[in-house]
Amino acid sequence: MTVSKTAEKPADATKGRKDAPEGLPEALQLGELSEQLGYVLKRAQLKVFENFLRCMASLQLTPAQFSVLLLVEKNPGRNQTEVASTLGILRPNFVALLDNLESRDLCARIRSTNDRRSHILVLTDKGKAVLARAKKLVATKHEARLKELLGQANREALLEMLSKIANEF
Amino acid sequence: MTVSKTAEKPADATKGRKDAPEGLPEALQLGELSEQLGYVLKRAQLKVFENFLRCMASLQLTPAQFSVLLLVEKNPGRNQTEVASTLGILRPNFVALLDNLESRDLCARIRSTNDRRSHILVLTDKGKAVLARAKKLVATKHEARLKELLGQANREALLEMLSKIANEF
DNA sequence: TGATAATTGTTATGGACTATATCAAATATC
DNA sequence: GATATTTGATATAGTCCATAACAATTATCA
Numbered sequence: 001m002t003v004s005k006t007a008e009k010p011a012d013a014t015k016g017r018k019d020a021p022e023g024l025p026e027a028l029q030l031g032e033l034s035e036q037l038g039y040v041l042k043r044a045q046l047k048v049f050e051n052f053l054r055c056m057a058s059l060q061l062t063p064a065q066f067s068v069l070l071l072v073e074k075n076p077g078r079n080q081t082e083v084a085s086t087l088g089i090l091r092p093n094f095v096a097l098l099d100n101l102e103s104r105d106l107c108a109r110i111r112s113t114n115d116r117r118s119h120i121l122v123l124t125d126k127g128k129a130v131l132a133r134a135k136k137l138v139a140t141k142h143e144a145r146l147k148e149l150l151g152q153a154n155r156e157a158l159l160e161m162l163s164k165i166a167n168e169f
Numbered sequence: 170m171t172v173s174k175t176a177e178k179p180a181d182a183t184k185g186r187k188d189a190p191e192g193l194p195e196a197l198q199l200g201e202l203s204e205q206l207g208y209v210l211k212r213a214q215l216k217v218f219e220n221f222l223r224c225m226a227s228l229q230l231t232p233a234q235f236s237v238l239l240l241v242e243k244n245p246g247r248n249q250t251e252v253a254s255t256l257g258i259l260r261p262n263f264v265a266l267l268d269n270l271e272s273r274d275l276c277a278r279i280r281s282t283n284d285r286r287s288h289i290l291v292l293t294d295k296g297k298a299v300l301a302r303a304k305k306l307v308a309t310k311h312e313a314r315l316k317e318l319l320g321q322a323n324r325e326a327l328l329e330m331l332s333k334i335a336n337e338f
Numbered sequence: 339t340g341a342t343a344a345t346t347g348t349t350a351t352g353g354a355c356t357a358t359a360t361c362a363a364a365t366a367t368c
Numbered sequence: 369g370a371t372a373t374t375t376g377a378t379a380t381a382g383t384c385c386a387t388a389a390c391a392a393t394t395a396t397c398a
Binding site: 027028032035037041043044047049052063066074082086088143150157158159162165166168169 | 210211312
């Protein structure tokens with residue numbers, strides 16, 4: 001390495017001066033970072049999940065749990081392997097997730113009579129009711145916030161582009 | 170719960186019949202899931218990171234490491250707290266990340282003479298060279314793929330919307 | 339048929355990333 | 369000069385994600 005072991009702080013325009021009223025901590029320049037797709041995508045995703053969790057606080061549903069409920073409602077009678085793989089969740093990791101939903105009586109595992117190895121997944125009545133409330137919360141608080149921020153047309157364009165990336169990148 | 174403990178598989182149009190040539194595993198219906206911002210956003214982000222790692226395989230740089238190098242290059246002379254917080258990384262977690270970059274001689278910690286508590290961060294010559302190669306790889310392999318997929322105009326629109334979400338959601 | 343292979347749900351486990359508390363050294367505050 | 373704050377660091381725990389392995393069950397096929 002070619003750098004010396006100690007160094008002065010680079011001559012600074014605001015912090016170094018005594019007459020300046022102790023300028024702010026001077027935000028860093030993002031530079032090319034703000035043009036990196038991955039960087040912006042990740043930060044946006046974190047913000048969206050954070051907002052989602054706030055909106056769902058009363059129902060205590062994470063994005064992953066919500067996605068399972070949605071998928072099981074739309075596809076009742078599928079087994080764990082099918083549901084998990086559709087969501088990109090590995091079978092072993094899906095077990096605890098389901099244990100949680102089942103312990104809260106939102107979802108049920110039913111031993112299939114066709115193939116006694118597999119567990120058929122179904123929403124319970126409570127699960128359907130909770131999901132219905134969850135959908136309303138998402139629509140009115142979460143997705144509404146997005147529309148407010150981007151506008152309806154942009155929202156659709158964004159979703160389409162993200163889908164394209166998710167499926168074809 | 171109101172569901173019975175066992176159940177027949179729902180009468181199936183393809184798999185149940187003996188005369189059909191054993192239809193495909195029948196993909197699940199995503200339904201409303203494909204309209205959920207968080208879901209699509211997360212899947213897109215995973216794909217993008219995956220592609221990034223492939224493009225960077227020869228340099229062994231993760232997205233987080235690349236972002237640190239970019240930020241330190243653009244803002245030499247800042248300390249760990251400043252760089253970490255700008256990237257949304259907690260100070261304790263930033264230590265190991267820096268240990269890695271420093272052990273590979275890409276980045277150096279220099280004890281500041283102004284404030285002997287803090288470590289000034291600088292890229293080494295090797296760090297600058299590696300970063301330059303990394304930028305080229307990202308531009309030609311990674312971001313180019315995005316342009317090819319969305320087109321230049323859409324790419325810019327996407328980045329702008331994601332930035333808006335990251336900053337204002 | 340029966341031996342072998344494959345599948346399903348599960349457990350155990352390790353790695354990566356994230357979050358909090360705490361510490362010593364150094365600095366700031368008053 | 370006593371106290372509080374800041375910085376980098378360690379320890380630690382929690383959450384995801386990934387792989388191997390296992391028992392029960394089913395599929396394959398010689």
